[in-house]
Amino acid sequence: MRTLRTIRHYVDLRARETPAAPYVIAPKTGATLTYAQLQRDSIQLAAFLLNRRLRKGDKVALMLHNSYQAARLLIGVMYAGFMVVPLNLLAQASQLGYVLDHSDSELVFTSEELAPRVREALAGASREIEVVVIDPDATSIFDVQTEVTLPEAGEDDDALLMYTSGTTGKPKGCVLSNRSVVAGGEFTSSAHQLTALDRVLCAMPLYHINGQIVTTVAPLVHGGSVVMPHRFSASNYWELVVKYQCTWINVVPTIIAYLLNGADPRERGLDISRVKFCRSASAPLPPEQHRAFEAKFGIGIIETFGMTETNAPCFTNPYDPAQRKIGSPGRACGNEAKVIDTHTGKDLPPNASGELMIRGDNVMKGYYKDPENTRKTLEPDGWMHTGDLGYLDEDGFVFVTGRIKELIIKGGENIAPREIDEALLKHPAVLEAAAVGIPDANYGQEIMACVVLKPGVHCTLDELNTFALGELGKYKAPKIIKLINDLPKGPSGKVQRLKLLDA
Numbered sequence: 169m170r171t172l173r174t175i176r177h178y179v180d181l182r183a184r185e186t187p188a189a190p191y192v193i194a195p196k197t198g199a200t201l202t203y204a205q206l207q208r209d210s211i212q213l214a215a216f217l218l219n220r221r222l223r224k225g226d227k228v229a230l231m232l233h234n235s236y237q238a239a240r241l242l243i244g245v246m247y248a249g250f251m252v253v254p255l256n257l258l259a260q261a262s263q264l265g266y267v268l269d270h271s272d273s274e275l276v277f278t279s280e281e282l283a284p285r286v287r288e289a290l291a292g293a294s295r296e297i298e299v300v301v302i303d304p305d306a307t308s309i310f311d312v313q314t315e316v317t318l319p320e321a322g323e324d325d326d327a328l329l330m331y332t333s334g335t336t337g338k339p340k341g342c343v344l345s346n347r348s349v350v351a352g353g354e355f356t357s358s359a360h361q362l363t364a365l366d367r368v369l370c371a372m373p374l375y376h377i378n379g380q381i382v383t384t385v386a387p388l389v390h391g392g393s394v395v396m397p398h399r400f401s402a403s404n405y406w407e408l409v410v411k412y413q414c415t416w417i418n419v420v421p422t423i424i425a426y427l428l429n430g431a432d433p434r435e436r437g438l439d440i441s442r443v444k445f446c447r448s449a450s451a452p453l454p455p456e457q458h459r460a461f462e463a464k465f466g467i468g469i470i471e472t473f474g475m476t477e478t479n480a481p482c483f484t485n486p487y488d489p490a491q492r493k494i495g496s497p498g499r500a501c502g503n504e505a506k507v508i509d510t511h512t513g514k515d516l517p518p519n520a521s522g523e524l525m526i527r528g529d530n531v532m533k534g535y536y537k538d539p540e541n542t543r544k545t546l547e548p549d550g551w552m553h554t555g556d557l558g559y560l561d562e563d564g565f566v567f568v569t570g571r572i573k574e575l576i577i578k579g580g581e582n583i584a585p586r587e588i589d590e591a592l593l594k595h596p597a598v599l600e601a602a603a604v605g606i607p608d609a610n611y612g613q614e615i616m617a618c619v620v621l622k623p624g625v626h627c628t629l630d631e632l633n634t635f636a637l638g639e640l641g642k643y644k645a646p647k648i649i650k651l652i653n654d655l656p657k658g659p660s661g662k663v664q665r666l667k668l669l670d671a
Contacts, residue, residue, distance in 0.1 A: 173350040173529070175246040176210075176321045178388050183207035186364065190393045193367075194236040195408055197305050201240060203391075207247075209240055209308075214248035215316040220298070222250060222274055224319035225326055229253040229268060229276035229297075230375075231286050233398045235304035238374050239384055241277055246327040246349065249319030253329045254375040257282070258658075263339065264289035267331050271341060271536065273297055279304050323347040329536055330377055330476050341536035342476050351529040352479030353385035355502030359484045360447065360470065364391035366415045369408055371400040371423055378450050381480040383418050402426040406433035406440060415442055417467075420450045420661035424461050424469075425599055429622055432464060445470050445487075449480070451662040452568055454590045455495045473497035473568065477545070477552060479530040483566050496565040503528025506551075507560055510572070518562045521569060524554045557584070574665050576605035578613050583644055585665060588617055591639040592649075597627035600655050602663040603646060617646040618668050620655060 171177070182189070187204035194200075201209075217228065228245045230252060232238040245252035253271045255264060268276065268289060275298040278286045283301050290297055302309045328344040356362070368387065372379035387394045395412045400423060409417060410433070419427075424446075433440055446461065449472040458469055468489045474480035483505065485491075485498035492498070499505075506515055507522040516522045527550045534542035545553050557575065558568040570584035577583070588603035600620040608614035617636070621627055629649055636645040656667035 173323045174321045174346040175243060179207050179210060179247050182391055186391060192236060192239045193395045193412055195395060195397045199236050199307050201236060210244040210247035212310045212312055213244040214318050215312045216310050217248060217250060218316060224249045225251055227251045227253050227271050227273040227329060229255055229273040231255040231276055231278040231282050232304050234374050234396050235398060237302055237304045239396050242374055242384060249321045251326045251329050256375045261289045265292055266338060268297055269293050271329055275300060277302055332476050340538060340541060343533040343536050344479055345533055348479050348530050348532060349385060352381040352481060353389035355481045355530060356382050356386040357390040359501050361487045362390045362392055366392040367413060368416050368418055369395045369414045371419055377476045377480045402430050406438050410438045410440060413442055415444050417443060418447045421453045422661035424457055428460055443467050447472060449474055452586050454593045456593050458494050471497045477532045478526055482526050493565050496567050499564045503530055519559055521559045524556045524558050525551045526554055527551045576613050576615055579611040588615060592617060592619060592636060595635050597621050597625045602655050602665060602668060604665045604668045614647040616648040618650045618652050618655060618671050620652060
């Protein structure tokens with residue numbers, strides 16, 4: 169019998185087969201949410217929402233830090249037959265207001281801490297949206313009857329409305345069905361050979377697709393568990409990994425950089441041998457950092473690639489370390505992939521560069537109330553334009569060279585910003601680096617790079633310029649290098665390159 173690809177199916181399955189098994193562990197309070205409790209609480213949530221006259225498919229927004237209740241509500245809203253709309257905690261009031269209004273959210277759950285920001289965002293809303301303030305660390309927030317007739321939940325029903333980070337213009341809402349949400353969890357679980365014995369530390373925010381699918385939906389699919397601190401902290405990261413016996417960790421390159429800059433936990437007596445692998449996603453991982461992490465901590469990295477539009481994973485390196493390729497986020501993961509010529513749209517052979525295309529059950533249905541961008545992104549035959557440039561090698565491994573919109577075109581030559589980033593990251597004083605194109609009267613565009621130095625390390629601009637010239641040559645070396653305190657990033661840790669122009 170075919171597995172039904174809905175969140176409700178997997179919650180009911182886990183509650184039936186392993187009711188006492190832990191699903192979410194909250195380090196701040198020590199509370200544990202079992203699968204039986206998840207099912208019971210999801211039904212209670214359904215009763216709460218139905219009592220407020222919400223109907224199947226209505227939108228319920230979440231403005232919460234990672235927590236016991238944030239994870240419970242994220243899953244519970246989808247279980248109950250409604251559509252969950254996670255809100256970006258880093259967004260300004262105007263952007264929050266736009267998302268709440270544009271999404272047609274009926275209700276928003278938030279905390280006492282964040283409620284003022286929600287109310288500020290709603291000040292100019294075109295309609296009334298109910299604000300429900302909860303304690304995100306509480307184990308119970310509803311006192312309602314659990315006898316309720318749940319709306320049907322089918323594979324094609326909308327489950328998640330996730331807005332892109334909106335680096336330019338207004339954010340776009342990706343409509344993700346039950347099938348696509350569950351497929352993302354299934355692809356992750358299968359690719360990394362995860363089982364009910366596995367536990368992950370969630371360092372990614374639940375308002376980002378990585379945190380939602382990889383560390384919240386995937387454990388539900390394979391029956392594992394997730395440790396859910398409020399936020400990432402470099403100072404106690406390894407302590408949490410060891411204390412809660414995590415078997416894998418899920419990070420982004422920014423977190424890898426901070427962990428590399430910290431002490432080896434084994435020097436403090438922490439045993440990290442239980443960790444089978446480190447999963448890196450959401451932004452390209454420079455090979456120098458990749459090798460340095462594995463050498464320092466003795467934990468292999470599985471680099472992956474995903475998008476909001478594909479429910480996180482669409483490429484991943486193999487589970488077997490011997491088959492991985494450093495510098496590549498791997499092969500197609502559950503979905504199909506190909507590369508097309510950006511001018512003709514024709515399929516390209518291995519090692520030929522063009523735009524990456526994805527097709528599979530994990531791909532979104534489209535952009536909410538935006539048929540024009542949906543048509544531009546999704547082809548009638550299901551192939552999705554990623555907007556990423558790269559190529560597939562003869563083994564099917566993808567190599568991403570940049571974003572179409574971020575490509576630097578200097579004197580007619582295409583230069584991928586990542587090439588500049590990786591060259592600067594080889595300097596021992598550099599913690600982070602990001603390049604961007606700037607207007608130039610002679611070449612059309614020149615190169616500017618922003619650099620963050622490692623704490624307590626001194627390095628002059630002259631030294632960096634000389635180093636860049638040696639690594640990249642005169643044509644690709646940045647015309648301008650700026651030293652800044654932090655790179656502007658979205659919720660996934662991905663650098664927002666256009667904001668570098670204001671640095």
